[in-house]
Amino acid sequence: MYTLIEQDGCAKSGELKTVHGTIQTPVFMNVGTVAAIKGAVSTVDLNKIGTQVQLSNTYHLHVRPGDQLIKKMGGLHRFMVWDKPILTDSGGFQVFSLAKLRTIKEEGVYFNSHIDGRKIFMGPEESMQIQSNLASTIAMAFDECPPHPADRAYIQTSVDRTTRWLVRCKNEMDRLNSLSDTINKKQMLFGINQGGTYADIRIEHAKVISDMDLDGYAIGGLAVGESHEDMYHIIEETTPYLPLNKPVYLMGVGTPANILEAVERGVDFFDCVYPSRNGRHGHAYTNHGKMNLLNAKYELDDRPIEEGCACLACQTYSRAYIRHLLKAKEMLGMRLLVLHNLYFYNNMMEEIREAIRSKQYKQYKKQKLEGFLRGE
Amino acid sequence: MYTLIEQDGCAKSGELKTVHGTIQTPVFMNVGTVAAIKGAVSTVDLNKIGTQVQLSNTYHLHVRPGDQLIKKMGGLHRFMVWDKPILTDSGGFQVFSLAKLRTIKEEGVYFNSHIDGRKIFMGPEESMQIQSNLASTIAMAFDECPPHPADRAYIQTSVDRTTRWLVRCKNEMDRLNSLSDTINKKQMLFGINQGGTYADIRIEHAKVISDMDLDGYAIGGLAVGESHEDMYHIIEETTPYLPLNKPVYLMGVGTPANILEAVERGVDFFDCVYPSRNGRHGHAYTNHGKMNLLNAKYELDDRPIEEGCACLACQTYSRAYIRHLLKAKEMLGMRLLVLHNLYFYNNMMEEIREAIRSKQYKQYKKQKLEGFLRGE
Numbered sequence: 047m048y049t050l051i052e053q054d055g056c057a058k059s060g061e062l063k064t065v066h067g068t069i070q071t072p073v074f075m076n077v078g079t080v081a082a083i084k085g086a087v088s089t090v091d092l093n094k095i096g097t098q099v100q101l102s103n104t105y106h107l108h109v110r111p112g113d114q115l116i117k118k119m120g121g122l123h124r125f126m127v128w129d130k131p132i133l134t135d136s137g138g139f140q141v142f143s144l145a146k147l148r149t150i151k152e153e154g155v156y157f158n159s160h161i162d163g164r165k166i167f168m169g170p171e172e173s174m175q176i177q178s179n180l181a182s183t184i185a186m187a188f189d190e191c192p193p194h195p196a197d198r199a200y201i202q203t204s205v206d207r208t209t210r211w212l213v214r215c216k217n218e219m220d221r222l223n224s225l226s227d228t229i230n231k232k233q234m235l236f237g238i239n240q241g242g243t244y245a246d247i248r249i250e251h252a253k254v255i256s257d258m259d260l261d262g263y264a265i266g267g268l269a270v271g272e273s274h275e276d277m278y279h280i281i282e283e284t285t286p287y288l289p290l291n292k293p294v295y296l297m298g299v300g301t302p303a304n305i306l307e308a309v310e311r312g313v314d315f316f317d318c319v320y321p322s323r324n325g326r327h328g329h330a331y332t333n334h335g336k337m338n339l340l341n342a343k344y345e346l347d348d349r350p351i352e353e354g355c356a357c358l359a360c361q362t363y364s365r366a367y368i369r370h371l372l373k374a375k376e377m378l379g380m381r382l383l384v385l386h387n388l389y390f391y392n393n394m395m396e397e398i399r400e401a402i403r404s405k406q407y408k409q410y411k412k413q414k415l416e417g418f419l420r421g422e
Numbered sequence: 423m424y425t426l427i428e429q430d431g432c433a434k435s436g437e438l439k440t441v442h443g444t445i446q447t448p449v450f451m452n453v454g455t456v457a458a459i460k461g462a463v464s465t466v467d468l469n470k471i472g473t474q475v476q477l478s479n480t481y482h483l484h485v486r487p488g489d490q491l492i493k494k495m496g497g498l499h500r501f502m503v504w505d506k507p508i509l510t511d512s513g514g515f516q517v518f519s520l521a522k523l524r525t526i527k528e529e530g531v532y533f534n535s536h537i538d539g540r541k542i543f544m545g546p547e548e549s550m551q552i553q554s555n556l557a558s559t560i561a562m563a564f565d566e567c568p569p570h571p572a573d574r575a576y577i578q579t580s581v582d583r584t585t586r587w588l589v590r591c592k593n594e595m596d597r598l599n600s601l602s603d604t605i606n607k608k609q610m611l612f613g614i615n616q617g618g619t620y621a622d623i624r625i626e627h628a629k630v631i632s633d634m635d636l637d638g639y640a641i642g643g644l645a646v647g648e649s650h651e652d653m654y655h656i657i658e659e660t661t662p663y664l665p666l667n668k669p670v671y672l673m674g675v676g677t678p679a680n681i682l683e684a685v686e687r688g689v690d691f692f693d694c695v696y697p698s699r700n701g702r703h704g705h706a707y708t709n710h711g712k713m714n715l716l717n718a719k720y721e722l723d724d725r726p727i728e729e730g731c732a733c734l735a736c737q738t739y740s741r742a743y744i745r746h747l748l749k750a751k752e753m754l755g756m757r758l759l760v761l762h763n764l765y766f767y768n769n770m771m772e773e774i775r776e777a778i779r780s781k782q783y784k785q786y787k788k789q790k791l792e793g794f795l796r797g798e
């Protein structure tokens with residue numbers, strides 16, 4: 047149940063009540079692909095950073111350790127020891143980006159596992175069943191995520207099929223939520239808007255899925271190679287046709303600047319691998335832009351990554367030490383940077399919520415973006 | 423300054439007062455080779471586990487990031503943010519095991535760096551200078567660590583040279599500790615007993631170095647391929663000839679059982695890579711022996727690694743989850759096992775101290791060894 051708390055221009059801030067607690071939005075969902083944040087970060091760490099939501103990948107967990115195993119272990123929350131909300135994706139994106147030899151049919155997708163090559167079929171019903179086994183707080187609808195660029199005719203065909211799949215997802219989720227051995231009988235379902243960079247297809251699709259009264263709506267199929275301007279334009283065109291009294295989730299986005307722009311256009315859920323992936327590669331997000339800790343200029347730098355940052359890395363260790371760890375390929379260096387980056391993202395979302403709720407979002411965003419560009 | 427607190431048979435428990443605090447013995451020193459514990463474990467974690475001493479490797483730090491850099495950063499304590507004692511080895515062991523194309527001369531050892539192949543010379547004075555730059559609490563004498571097996575004539579020649587090197591180490595350490603720009607002017611020096619598996623050479627050498635009134639004495643050159651029986655025999659023969667009022671350190675040893683046996687023979691300092699290395703490979707030390715978490719039987723095992731263990735891993739996560747992390751090659755799995763293993767080792771040392779101080783060591787050791795053999 048989503049409640050809109052404040053709007054500042056098109057930016058919105060709300061709260062989503064779930065069976066695993068309330069999520070304040072805008073929110074960043076921390077990506078734990080296989081039920082763990084990459085970079086040796088645990089759910090104990092996530093709690094300390096003050097994160098609200100964790101996101102796991104259905105396709106990965108289905109392949110290993112298997113959703114049946116996780117169901118036997120009491121669901122994903124119990125398995126990874128996390129009592130706050132978890133969103134699972136549908137598996138669709140990974141099927142379209144990772145799996146080999148795939149064939150799309152009306153019933154779903156046939157493909158080979160990227161781990162052991164075994165043949166798998168996944169359609170809307172299978173995706174819902176797997177996510178029900180995982181017992182996440184929020185399940186995502188099974189959609190087709192077409193490549194970019196794709197021609198108009200293909201996108202239209204694909205979006206129409208995605209709509210038919212969405213109806214099947216909703217029916218299957220309703221059925222699963224009514225079964226006695228389902229772990230989370232209040233599992234929510236978010237629909238996904240598609241349409242590539244064709245604004246009119248996006249809008250038409252947004253209208254159709256909005257009528258289905260789902261728990262939330264995502265904008266999918268962006269950040270797949272189009273320009274930032276195209277992405278912002280599509281968000282801007284689409285959000286007015288998604289319900290204001292439902293959360294809007296921009297899938298797989300993005301940089302801090304991307305998030306600031308998307309919030310201004312009405313998005314309130316985000317997820318992205320950048321903080322953990324870039325952390326593992328030696329990059330730190332700061333209010334003065336992204337730093338490459340491998341740079342020789344940090345060799346003797348006694349300062350924390352960011353002065354005033356409350357994360358474990360900044361509260362304890364110097365740039366020089368973290369740089370040394372990265373150069374020596376010590377896991378600890380990656381862990382410290384991932385902790386910092388996750389703190390940075392989650393803390394920025396808190397600032398964003400405060401800015402919207404005090405009607406100062408435009409000014410906040412301007413200052414923040416200027417800081418990113420200014421550098422140290 | 424070492425004070426013997428209690429003896430139970432040959433087992434001894436004491437305390438070593440250092441400029442970085444007091445060490446209660448017997449103690450396990452946690453190996454942070456390049457100023458970090460492998461497995462993404464930080465000094466913050468070490469403090470939480472309740473560890474007393476950290477050990478770093480002089481050779482590794484000399485090669486990268488360089489002891490001059492660490493001196494500029496205020497020494498190893500400040501660099502890695504650890505205010506308790508640190509022991510540094512002499513670099514000798516790594517020179518003899520890792521470096522390429524080495525030549526041993528009276529003045530020291532010429533060798534090529536294992537990182538970039540550059541030519542390095544290290545003798546007693548250089549080792550002391552590097553360790554003084556690192557500003558560790560305890561420096562180890564520069565010795566030759568001969569391979570096993572080695573013939574008697576070679577061992578005798580080598581031990582004699584090690585004795586001459588020890589005199590040079592002591593003189594150089596005294597000089598360095600008197601310099602105004604030395605960070606730790608109270609750096610301690612431990613001498614190292616050598617002699618391979620020749621008890622008479624070991625004893626003769628122990629007598630000679632004991633006369634030098636050093637801050638502590640190590641037994642080196644064991645756990646290099648000889649049998650456990652040979653190792654225990656040599657310890658037993660040697661410790662009576664080392665001063666009772668000085669700490670005795672058995673270098674690079676070992677399994678929990680090795681430690682229990684060596685404590686009984688009068689050893690009070692230990693270090694070993696097993697807890698972190700085996701943790702990274704999926705092995706957990708428990709009171710019921712070593713577990714391989716990769717074993718399929720743990721797939722659905724909801725229990726902690728060890729019931730009643732107070733470490734972060736056991737307090738929070740199941741065997742099934744940790745096994746999944748290891749299978750998925752998630753760093754978090756390694757971190758959790760390393761945290762558990764370090765806790766196990768450090769906690770066992772605390773039990774050992776209590777057992778000696780209450781004169782129940784024999785009984786404690788017997789029960790502990792029986793538990794290891796019993797299994798779950």
